[in-house]
Amino acid sequence: MGCGQGITANVVAAANPRANVHAVDFHLAHIASARAMAKAADLGNVTFHERSFEDLVDGAGPELPAFDYITLHGVYSWVGPETRRAIVRFLDRALKPGGVAYVSYNSLSAWAPLLPLQRLLQEYARNAAGNSVEAVRQGMEFAEALQAAGAVTLGGPELLRRVRNPGPLDENKHWAYLAHEYLNAHWQPLLHADVARDMAAAALTYAGAAHIFQNEPTLTLSAAQRALLAGIADPTARETFADYCGQEGHRCDVFARDARPLSPQRRDAKLRDLGLAQIAPIALPFTIQAVDGPVVLEERVYGPILAALAEAPRRVGDLLDLPAVLESGQAPSPRDLVLCLTGLGVALPVIGGLDGGILPSVQRFNRAQSAAAMADGRAVAFLASSVGGAGLTASAAEAMLHHGLQTGAPMEPALLVDHYLGPFQVMAFANNPAELDAEAQRRFALTSAIDHAQRVTLPVWRRLGMV
Ligand SMILES: C[S@@+](CC[C@H](N)C(=O)[O-])C[C@H]1O[C@@H](n2cnc3c(N)ncnc32)[C@H](O)[C@@H]1O
Incomplete structure (x- = not known):
């Protein structure tokens, strides 16, 4: 629901x-680009509906089947109460027994200190000249001046600096983000308790956080916080109060219909049967910074596990039964192994077959993706995986490598760069040493990134049946 440009829906279908797969959004241009992406890869199992959520429950929408999974990312706290009610009604009606719903939203406990500033920017924008990006920029300058003149309820200078800081984004993109986030008339950060109550109306109960580390209190809470929260019997209240201890601003919650909790023994038995496929390297020993101190993944335990995963996807039970792991005397529980490796983004959970080979739909989709990335000069492409039912993003250099592999381009990194950019012609820059330097640096960075992708990313693609 609210599929945007349909990237996830298309990757999941491939x-x-x-x-x-059915994906819904009322934004015409988004749906058009989502359909074009599906068509380019000849995906027959995804349908995009240019509809509102209200249409889906008012009888104006298409006939849809019942769903095993319904997901909404970046939607629920950006729409008004009427729309949230339509979403809940749709979940109530359309999710199968045993089905799972994913709902992400801005968490009120983390965003509350920003509310006075957000409302100021919104009110200021009503009278500001120019577009919304200009309006938020002017509003921010006004807020800073007001704050410097002693406005006490705006939040301290540190808070305003944090909002202004573009982080990894470039300045213009950051202002566009601020306009998008802060000037939205329906922007409504929510407590977990608010969302859990809404979901209860659709017979859904909270199952856990999609960001797997958020489910492990020993990582996210101090011993003192855990002790206090242990005295709260109601799980919804406990989860809500835990949010007051951390800084997580965007909750990604998973709710289930008719969830049947497993005993730890049954859960671990099931997890032993889960597959893991390595998607990123990790240097050992590796330290996870928990609130109360570091948790270290030791070489003698995780070394043999990662070496086995570097060869091929494996069952958790087989990893834990490796002789070197058993001999270490420190084998983690199935739960802790899955938690650490998936939580760190080192491995992808795999249900079902682990064998290699590329699915025809994945081959078509990935070909179309890398070709589109090259044609449009995109900085990022999205590639589907034959193992694990998911996908990975690819940088511009990785898309170039993927496209080069499909089309038989030379694989030596510098030659591959020449193949796509044309050979480096010093004469073309004869009058401008700065441009010459910039072009040389761009090619050097791209060549190094391709070299890295060949050594690190390509083995991952092969293990996951992505190429
Ligand atoms: C912030 S975007 C998130 C897009 C995508 N899920 C993502 O994570 O990139 C919210 C999307 O919800 C869609 N949307 C908002 N209200 C809607 C409604 N009432 N009916 C259908 N789509 C809606 C918007 O058009 C937009 O594409």
Whole structure:
């Protein structure tokens, strides 16, 4: 719901050819580009509906089947109460028994200190000249001046500096983000308790956080916080109060219909059967910074596990039964192994077959993606995986490598760069040493990134049946 440009829906359809995917958004241009992406890869199992959520429950929408999974990312706290009610009604009606809903939203406990500033920017924008980006920029300058003149309820200078700081984004993109986030008339950060109550109306109960580390209190809470929260019997209240201890601003919650909790023994038995596929390297020993101190993944335990995963996807049970792991005397529980490796983004959980080979739908989709990335000069491409039902993003250099592999381009990194950019012609820059330097640096960075992708990313693609 609210599929935007349909990237996830398309990746999921390509990576799960037996799934039947429907994606809804009322934004015409988004749906058009989502359909074009599906068409380019000849995906027959995804349908995009240019509809509102209200249409889906008012009888104006298409006939849809019942769903095993319904997901909404970046939607629920950006729409008004009427729309949230339509979403809940749709979940109530359309999710199968045993189905799972994913709902992400801005968490009120983390965003509350920003509310006075957000409302000021919104009110200021009503009378500001220019577009919304100009309006938020002017509003921010006014807020800073007001704050410097002693406005006490705006939040301290540190808070305003944090809002202004573009982080990894470039300045213009950051202002566009601020306009998008802060000037939205329906912007409504929510407590977990608010969302859990809404979901209860659709017979859904909270199952856990999609960001797997958020489910592990020993990582996210101090011993003192855990002790206090242990005295709260109601799980919804406990989860809500835990948010007051951390800084997590965007909750990604998973709710289930008719969830049947497993005993730890049954859960671990099931997890032993889960597959893991390595998607990123990690240097050992590796330290996870928990609130109360570091948790270290030791070489003698995780070294053999990662070495086995570097060869091929494996079952968790087989990893834990490796002789070197058993001999270490420190084998983690199935739960802790899955938690650490998936939580760190080192491995992808895999349900079902672990064998290699590329699905025809994945091959078509990835070909179309890398070709589009090259044609449009995009900085990022999205590639589907034949293992694990998911996908990975690819940088511009990785898209170039992927496209080069499909089209038989030379694989030596410098030659591959020449193949796409044309050979480096010093004469073309004869009158401008600065441009010459910039072009040389661009090529050097791209060549190094391709070299890295060949050594690190390509083995991952091969293990996951992505190329
Ligand atoms: C912030 S975007 C998130 C897009 C995408 N899920 C993502 O994570 O990139 C919210 C999307 O919800 C869609 N949307 C908002 N209200 C809607 C409604 N009432 N009916 C259908 N789509 C809606 C918007 O058009 C937009 O594409």
